[in-house]
Amino acid sequence: MAIDLVTRRDWNARAPRGDYTQLDSTKGVKVHYTGGRVDPAIVSDHDRCVALVRSIQSYHMDGNGWIDIGYSFVACPHRKVFEGRGLHHLPAANGPGLNSGHYAVLGLVGNTGLIEPPDAILHAILDAVQYVRDSGDAGREIKGHRDGYATDCPGAPLYGWVRRGAPRPGEDAEGPTTPPFPGRPLTYPPVTRGQDVRTWQAQMRERGWDLDVDGAYGPASRDVCRRFQRQQGVTDDGIVGPVTWRLAWEAPGG
Known part of the structure; x- marks a missing residue:
């Protein structure tokens, strides 16, 4: 075009x-x-x-x-x-x-x-x-x-x-593959539980954050989320919404 x-x-x-x-x-x-x-x-x-x-x-x-x-x-x-x-x-x-x-x-x-x-x-x-x-x-x-x-x-x-190399949307590019956003925000309180929580926790641990991969989004997960959000320059509300989810895989750095 x-x-x-x-x-x-x-x-x-x-x-x-x-x-x-x-x-x-x-x-x-x-x-x-x-x-x-x-x-x-x-x-x-x-x-x-x-x-x-x-x-x-x-x-x-x-x-x-x-x-x-x-x-x-x-x-x-x-x-x-x-x-x-x-x-x-x-x-x-x-x-x-x-x-x-x-x-x-x-x-x-x-x-x-x-x-x-x-x-x-x-x-x-x-x-x-x-x-x-x-x-x-x-x-x-x-x-x-x-x-x-x-x-x-x-x-x-x-x-x-x-x-990531500024790829055209829809085109393959080198870099991490981001799983689809699960369709619900990960929040606390109350504790949010599920495989989507475990997936996010595992990725944050892979990035170097000290976090148990237990499938329970509680105060420790919220604290890691807030610190990660501040690091990335987005609102530090402690909620894993679409932006924070995507950044967990796509943001540069550790």
């Missing part, structure tokens, strides 16, 4: 307040997230995506004092790619001294609300990556913002995908 590009004119972008710095070539792309709350309603309402991108531009220009939105492109859950600074223009989002190395592509997910990137966002990010390779003289690298810069960006779920 060719890139479904939303031009600056289409999303009614403000004009930049100065001239861009020329960007002739890069090593590739750095992937970002918003770092704030993203309303899950954007998944079913593209107008909300447009409003969000415009608000990000305003924050970057009026709050950060930048000449424009800091990202090169923005990927939304309708598999559309918003033109930010665009091709051959130095981004501002990767960090001081790092912007000349990579284009900056934002996936519209945050640290609360919409945390887990829908497949369409992943497709859109990769559509943007292919676009900057084909037309922007970008190299092959796909990295997270946190690679080389002290930040939680692009969040644990999106960074885990980057670390």
Whole structure:
């Protein structure tokens, strides 16, 4: 599928307040997230995506004092790619001294609300990556913002995908196979019991956590869950829901 590009004119972008710095070539792309709350309603309402991108531009220009939105492109859950600074223009989002190395592509997910990137966002990010390779003289690298810069960006779920090689959804990729989410959250109190608990406990033990594999999700399991969630930068509620379940297999590190 060719890139479904939303031009600056289409999303009614403000004009930049100065001239861009020329960007002739890069090593590739750095992937970002918003770092704030993203309303899950954007998944079913593209107008909300447009409003969000415009608000990000305003924050970057009026709050950060930048000449424009800091990202090169923005990927939304309708598999559309918003033109930010665009091709051959130095981004501002990767960090001081790092912007000349990579284009900056934002996936519209945050640290609360919409945390887990829908497949369409992943497709859109990769559509943007292919676009900057084909037309922007970008190299092959796909990295997270946190690679080389002290930040939680692009969040644990999106960074885990980057670390797995940024595969197209539905395509095989090297890395762990995640069992399907069991369909119920693992919670305490009361104690949750079952094979799904045992499966999660075994995986956490494999990752190096000191945890009995007894099929009973009690206070010890909840404590491990909370510490793991804090490590991964997601809400530490002690509940193994879909995001925490997936991270147990897919998050980088031990």
